[in-house]
Amino acid sequence: MGMDRENTNQGVHAGSQDEAAHWFARLLDADCPPEERAAFERWRHADPKHAVAYRELEILWKRSAEAVKDPAILAAANRALRREPETHAPRRWLFPALAAGLAILVAAVALPRWLSTSSDPVGTAYMTTAGQQRTQQLADGSSVLLDTDSEVVVRYSSRTRRVDLLRGRAQFSVQGNHAWPFVVHAGSGTVTAVGTQFQVRLDDGATDVALLKGKLAIATQSANSSEQSASLIGGQGLSFDQSGNITPVRAIDMQQAQAWTQGKLFVHDWRLPQLLSEMNRYSYTKVEIADPSLQNIHISGVFRTGDQQTLLQMLQQGWSIRAKRVGDKQIVLSR
Template structure:
């Protein structure tokens, strides 16, 4: 009897399963050429064990579809199947790599712990108040810099390093470990890293992602369950909204992106209303614009986030603005 035929007990030989995974990985590629698809049909028709192995894989994939609703899992799958190959190596080396990534993904999806309610994982909360910044050193060698008025929770399991950004913004310096993804959950999506430095910020209705070094995979989920994904390389950024819509990738102003980590705002032609909102994040004393005609004044300069008094002096010296204190915690800007 052929080694590739189904065993008497109905079990499919390992060799046929491995070949089925390789073919499945090839056929996921929309650009898979017609000759490869024809070769697949010849392989599947050559032995009942081949057909059974492929049919089992297809059924597993369909059953898992309902389970794959976590953007972190989608990001991991997207990253595994789209890792850039070494162009110097022959193409035949790509197929086992794709098959291995697919096999890992399917194994993760198929495990009962993913289909059932996940076991509780202890989490640790960290937070900063207005005007405070804090660096958190994690047990794996990674670190997180929390900006003003920021809140996160950190929970590590055997499969994932997870951070939930609940409010504010943070910079993540991730210690690389391909077998242990670092996943930041924020807004309607996830940001998945291996060894990178990046920032995530929650705004009203949107989430900003800025990648300083390395690579990132971003996955979002709309209220109706529709998924979107994107990737970044160093020096790029993007944003996504509450409905999971991802903006086009744009180049970062690295000086501006990293300014807050140095306690500074590098401002290039900002509207005064935007600058006031940003400065208010760093102080218990809030500024407001009392004259509507000031809203569209454009401001450029470098301002220290922890020095509101100097900021007000600079505004009054450089523009037709008067600062009037109306209470211990409120200053109104007038013309």
């Protein structure tokens, strides 16, 4: 589904950003309990505007890293963080203080950049649910193919074509224009293309990039502001983690890389947990291993990403595995 954010600009930049600032400040507290972190995740996934607002705040926070090196800014932040009421007050007073300190640090470096791009469109979100794939044509003739349970936000301005990958995986087919770069923001880095076709995936804190044709430039930045960069040509790929560390460039299996775009999964000597993890992405019903002895089963073959039933039949016939449904959304495997 798509959502035009231009008509909800006020809502995104007021209510959603205020809520995002509250959650960001709360999660900075080392004593934040698991139930509050779970409540945050529910809030973030309840509305695409929430995810966008929180993602923007994360980006601003990273950009503010240099600000804490300024003694004046650091002192102001410390005063905000340590401000206490004259009488003993409930712990909830800590949250506005944290938010105030956060605002000081962010504003010092990031706010001028934010204001300088205030004329840019807020963005349009496109997303898929579990088991769904969709192709979205963009205004410049480029297109994005979203895999299952994925989301992007597209922001085109006169300076750049920006796409934020918030979750999942996407394949981008980009119309070339050297004067108008196409930049995908994902994880701790950016992927810049001119005219090319490539895939980007967010998975367990890592960002995987696979280039099908053309050229790409990748850049990352760590929390201490150190930068890394790399470039790819067709048939190559790499990964980078949340700290901005880039792996060596590697050759990719083109058939395997393109398989998901055709609803297929090419598997060569995969362990069963890896196969189940990938197949589970395409279904609301999750298959889990109850017997540890099944962990080291190795499997090869071609599977339909949305055909969970055929996978279960194959496992039961080939390895004497029993599949038992234990709820509406859970199936467990045992000997």
